[in-house]
Amino acid sequence: MARLLLSGGHVVNSTGSRKADVLVADGSIVAVGDLASLSIVDAEVVDCAGKLLLPGGVDVHTHLDSPMMGTTTSDDFESGTKAAACGGTTTLVDFAMQTPGKSLVSSLAAHHAKATGKAVIDYSFHMCVTDLYDGATDEFAEVIQSGVSSFKIFMAYRGTLMLNDGDMFEVLRKSSALGGQVCVHAENGDVIDRLAADLVAAGKTGPSSHEIARPPSTEVEAVERAIRIARMADSPLYFVHLSTEGAVEAVAEARSKEWAIAGETCTHYLTLDRSLYDAPGFEPAKVVLTPPLRTVEHREALWRGLRAGTLGVVSSDHCPFCLEEKRRLGEKDFRDVPNGGPGVEHRMIVMYAEGVRKGRLTLEKFVDLTAAAPARQFGMAPRKGSIETGADGDIVVLDPDGTTVISAATQNQRMDYTPYEGWELPGSIDAVYSRGELVAKAGTYVGSQGRGQFLRRATA
Numbered sequence: 001m002a003r004l005l006l007s008g009g010h011v012v013n014s015t016g017s018r019k020a021d022v023l024v025a026d027g028s029i030v031a032v033g034d035l036a037s038l039s040i041v042d043a044e045v046v047d048c049a050g051k052l053l054l055p056g057g058v059d060v061h062t063h064l065d066s067p068m069m070g071t072t073t074s075d076d077f078e079s080g081t082k083a084a085a086c087g088g089t090t091t092l093v094d095f096a097m098q099t100p101g102k103s104l105v106s107s108l109a110a111h112h113a114k115a116t117g118k119a120v121i122d123y124s125f126h127m128c129v130t131d132l133y134d135g136a137t138d139e140f141a142e143v144i145q146s147g148v149s150s151f152k153i154f155m156a157y158r159g160t161l162m163l164n165d166g167d168m169f170e171v172l173r174k175s176s177a178l179g180g181q182v183c184v185h186a187e188n189g190d191v192i193d194r195l196a197a198d199l200v201a202a203g204k205t206g207p208s209s210h211e212i213a214r215p216p217s218t219e220v221e222a223v224e225r226a227i228r229i230a231r232m233a234d235s236p237l238y239f240v241h242l243s244t245e246g247a248v249e250a251v252a253e254a255r256s257k258e259w260a261i262a263g264e265t266c267t268h269y270l271t272l273d274r275s276l277y278d279a280p281g282f283e284p285a286k287v288v289l290t291p292p293l294r295t296v297e298h299r300e301a302l303w304r305g306l307r308a309g310t311l312g313v314v315s316s317d318h319c320p321f322c323l324e325e326k327r328r329l330g331e332k333d334f335r336d337v338p339n340g341g342p343g344v345e346h347r348m349i350v351m352y353a354e355g356v357r358k359g360r361l362t363l364e365k366f367v368d369l370t371a372a373a374p375a376r377q378f379g380m381a382p383r384k385g386s387i388e389t390g391a392d393g394d395i396v397v398l399d400p401d402g403t404t405v406i407s408a409a410t411q412n413q414r415m416d417y418t419p420y421e422g423w424e425l426p427g428s429i430d431a432v433y434s435r436g437e438l439v440a441k442a443g444t445y446v447g448s449q450g451r452g453q454f455l456r457r458a459t460a
């Protein structure tokens with residue numbers, strides 16, 4: 001039996017933290033506590049004195065090997081999951097896009113084929129519904145029974161991804177009747193398309209126009225409308241990538257009424273801001289992602305929303321396109337710049353540094369937002385998201401005295417930039433274990449190939 005003893009570290013769970021030893025056998029945690037007296041034999045012992053032991057990160061919002069806006073995201077399941085592992089994330093839930101003209105079940109099978117044998121950490125999918133063809137909802141039960149217990153819909157990108165309100169209502173009521181969840185991208189796509197057309201007509205075709213075409217109210221209106229439609233459908237709802245103060249207020253009001261509304265925000269909305277759109281030339285394309293980055297006031301409202309529990313999850317929305325690819329497609333018209341940015345590798349250390357070390361979050365809250373809560377929300381607890389007996393041996397060894405310098409030149413993401421270029425952060429991720437196997441050491445992937453397992457997720 002392969003056994004691993006992580007001794008003397010400071011074990012952090014969302015529920016509390018303490019100095020403890022952790023014993024992992026055959027991929028699972030079998031004991032947590034003061035194990036020195038047990039004289040454990042046959043175990044590889046790793047001295048973790050002075051280190052934090054965190055549950056492996058759970059990132060429930062990534063787009064790997066994913067078709068988007070006429071191209072494909074630059075990380076596939078191999079490069080993307082290796083980058084995730086190096087950054088302390090041991091579980092992903094990726095978006096399986098519906099292929100235009102194809103059924104949900106066959107689109108899901110196609111996404112499985114991209115991940116099988118390539119992913120190096122455990123993963124699951126959300127099923128994106130972009131075309132509610134006749135019979136689409138009849139496939140929901142099969143999708144859910146296969147372990148994909150959540151769907152995603154878009155309120156923006158008319159003509160490619162967007163559902164109308166009636167279709168959204170239908171997805172919500174059919175999914176909730178089966179115990180499934182629906183994740184929604186909330187932006188008023190039609191208003192955005194008008195604003196964007198005006199900007200182009202006025203000759204403002206550069207990437208900084210992306211932000212101007214998507215003002216905060218286009219998110220807030222969509223959030224408020226989606227909450228109302230979810231109520232009509234008697235369905236819970238999960239908002240992905242919220243970016244505005246008004247969205248936080250709308251979610252808080254719904255939650256105060258005990259409506260089943262959950263909200264996520266992303267690393268970049270918490271740590272970057274709209275000033276990056278003022279950069280010269282094509283530079284702003286690096287942060288052409290949706291919704292756009294906002295002002296510092298919105299950013300602070302998001303941190304307050306996390307502390308208040310209004311927003312429960314921090315994901316990366318890792319949707320990487322190289323700058324050269326953004327330029328190739330969108331140099332003449334910002335509407336053609338593929339939307340998205342990288343982040344799966346840096347979510348954990350950026351949140352630790354900007355959240356915990358800047359005094360905005362407790363260690364326990366940091367673990368909750370980046371691992372425990374997303375695992376609970378999407379049916380992966382108690383296997384994922386905690387360091388407890390019975391959980392998978394997914395553990396991050398973080399050195400609080402270390403330093404991390406982020407740079408495109410050294411990152412594992414298959415990208416020619418990172419929005420965190422040159423950031424020097426307190427703390428370093430020394431080692432990452434996935435089901436007891438050492439998979440990353442000091443930012444280098446050292447695990448075996450294709451070892452990731454598909455996680456069948458439970459319904460609510």
Ligand code: URP
Nearest residue numbers: 185289290317319339340
């Ligand atoms: O810019 C983003 N977020 N691209 C990915 C697609 C999405 O909306 O999540």
Ligand code: ZN
Nearest residue numbers: 185240241290
């Ligand atoms: Zn989205």
Ligand code: ZN
Nearest residue numbers: 061063317319
């Ligand atoms: Zn996304």
Ligand code: ZN
Nearest residue numbers: 322324415416
């Ligand atoms: Zn490239």
